[in-house]
Structure formats: C-alpha cells, structure tokens
Amino acid sequence: MIIAICVALIVPFAGNTLGAAFVFFLKRGMGERFQKALLGFAAGVMVAASVWSLIIPSLDAAEGGTLPAWAPATIGFLGGMLLLLLIDHFLPHLHVNADAPEGVSTGLKKPTMMLFALAIHNLPEGMACGAVLAGALSGDAGIALSAVIALSVGIAIQNVPEGAIVSLPLVSNGYSRAKAFATGTACGAVEPLGAVLMLGVTELVTPALPYILSFAAGAMMYVVTEELIPETQDGKHTNIGTMGLALGFVLMMILDVALGA
Secondary structure (H helix, E strand, O other), rough: OOOHHHHHHHHHHHHHHHHHHHHHHOOOOOHHHHHHHHHHHHHHHHHHHHHHHHHHHHHHHHHHOOOOOOOOHHHHHHHHHHHHHHHHHHEEEEEEOOOOOOOOOOOOOOHHHHHHHHHHHHHHHHHHHHHHHHHHHHHOOOOHHHHHHHHHHHHHHHHHHHHHHHHHHHHHOOHHHHHHHHHHHHHHOHHHHHHHHHHHHHOHHHHHHHHHHHHHHHHHHHHHHHHHHHOOOOOHHHHHHHHHHHHHHHHHHHHHHHHHO
C-alpha cells in the first residue's frame, strides 16, 4: 500500500525531472521530427490512460448505484473538460512555440506565462494518478494497486520527453541550463499536488469516486485535444506524430492490461 502511494506521487514527477535534465545533454535543442514523435507518444499514453485507467473503472465503480453507470462517467468527464477550458480561458499562459499568449491580458513576462502553460499541462496527469490511487485505496472500484503502478509508470515514461520538450525552449528564451532544468522540475511538482488534491476530495466524498475518475479523464483529454494533437499536426511530418500517438497508446494499453489486472 505504501509503495503504491509513493509510486503514484513520486514516479511521474521523477520522469519529468529526468526529461528536464536533457537541457544538459541536447546542446542544439530538439529536431522537429523527434519533437512531433514525442508529442504524439505523450498524447497516445494520455488517451489510453483516460480509457483503461479512468473511464472504465469509473463505469465499474458506478455499477449498482441509483443512476445508470454511464451518468457519473459522463458528468465527471464533461466536468474535467470544463475545468480545463476555464483555466485555459482565464489563466494567462504562453504555449511552447506559440507567438501570442492566451488567457486574460496581463503584464506577466513571457517565461512566466510559459510556466503557467506547463502547469496547465501537468495538472491533469497528477489528478489521474491521484484518482486511480483513491479508487484502489477505497476498494470500491475494483482497481488493483498494480493498476496504480501501471498508470504511474506510463505517465512517467511520457513525462520524460515532455520534460525535455518544455525545458529546452527556456534556454532559447534566456534561461541558463541550470535554471531551465530547475524550472522544468518545479513545473513537474504540479503533478503530485494534483494527486493529493484528488485523494483529498475522494476522502471527503467517497461516493464521488466514479465522478472523480472520469473527471481526471476529461481533464487529460482536454490537454490532448487542445495542445498535443494540434502540435503534432502543424506543419510538415504530421504522420510522425500520428505514429507516435499509436505507439504511446499501445504501450499504455499493454501496461494497464498486463500490470493492472
């Protein structure tokens, strides 16, 4: 039990930190093709995790309730999408390689708004790990502790390229490599915070577990459709991003089926 908790809180963060360390090794940055492949891979992992690790357990946890099993899953999923939509609309942020910031107008500097964009991206992943961990601890969703480990490992694997993708551009924006690494690592700290948030909500309102699982899925899917997939399909070499998505999806599916049973 303690091992699963530590894995859910620490392993994804460790993957992000490892990726951020690439700033010390990739002196010339990252090629467009390689970046598209990694972004697609991250998208595939998140899509598969949303289905196998979150939505299906949400449906299972809602069986036998007063509402049809699909109702909590639907409400939670749309709620997660709505939350990220509101954050995306109001929080000033600047995506990597974007020319103009999004959110409300502000006098914040460009690097600060880039950090907010990274936080928006990382939060749903932490929420997903926390939601699955909460389901395993409750014993009401049929989620094994091995499923927590499978999801955490899958998120950590895709966090490695993500950490590199988000940290390397900070160097070209005036950051030293040490500062870019520290900043990328700090952004990853949003994930364990998101996990703790989901654990706290579930502890207070245990019957809300089906909603919380699908809520995390909706939040992750917003990031995938709003940010990751559009970046893989922008410009040339879009097929590389598509194949990366396929590989990420298959890997996460195998992890969940093989380890989550």
